[in-house]
Amino acid sequence: MLYEAAVQAVDWEIRFLQRLYRAAAGRPARRLREDFCGTAALACAWAARHPQNRAWGIDLDPEVLAWGRREHRDRLPPEAARRVVLRRADVRRARTPPVDVVAALNFSYSVFKTRAQLGGWMRRACAALDRPGLLVLDAYGGTRTMTTGEERRRVPASISPAGEPVPPFTYAWEHAHFDVISHHLRSCIHFTLPGGRTLRRAFTYDWRLWTLPELRELLAEAGFDRVEVYLHGWTPSGASDDVYRRRKRYENALGWVAYLAAVKR
DSSP: OHHHHHHOOHHHHHHHHHHHHHHHHSSOOOEEEEETOTTOHHHHHHHHHOTTOEEEEEESOHHHHHHHHHHTGGGSOHHHHTTEEEEESOTTTOOOOOEEEEEEOTTGGGGOOSHHHHHHHHHHHHHHEEEEEEEEEEEEESGGGGSOEEEEEEEOOEEOTTSOEEOOEEEEEEEEEEOTTTOEEEEEEEEEOTTSOEEEEEEEEEEEOOOHHHHHHHHHHTTOSEEEEEEEEEOTTSSEEEEEEEOSOOOOOSOEEEEEEEEEO
């Protein structure tokens, strides 16, 4: 629940995915494949959004898939739950019916550390798409991402998708190690709860930091016809304004988040 409250915003993500797909196809998307789905919060929210929506969630971790079935899919109305398929599989080998959108969010593809591994998944994602189809993935970067350090922010109290209260807490994202030669990094998420209790290394990631040019080139090599990059603007105080627009140029900053929309015509 803490991770979902701090990191995920599935309602916003669905609206954003639909916006991108409408721009590419001229109609709403109905079939979603969520790769590296974890608890499949996005897939389940997608199915709940419209009676024609269907979703497939793919992940290797049986524990988080079981949690997602229990806390997300099984809490849906039965008719909507039947339109969600959760599957334990390697995203590079999983087979699903053709879909309108493949989403790979929260940077999870960064587990692939070589061009061959990442390109292999991108080719599989391209093959899983109908025509027109859209692969959407997020990326992050900036000068601060290539150093060690910790960023903290306060997360207000909320209600979980299961209807349970989530108290206010502090979320911390730590870059514990970065290798400039390989771009391999180790990051951790920590939570500090009311009363001062701290969950250190609640999540640990062993990733490669991929750059936007590398991702765009690999997507083109995987068979996509067009790759667009969406980046946020800035508030007067220097924070992200959370408004993502298509960009062709963007000045570097301490940290930024981008979305890549790869179109298969």
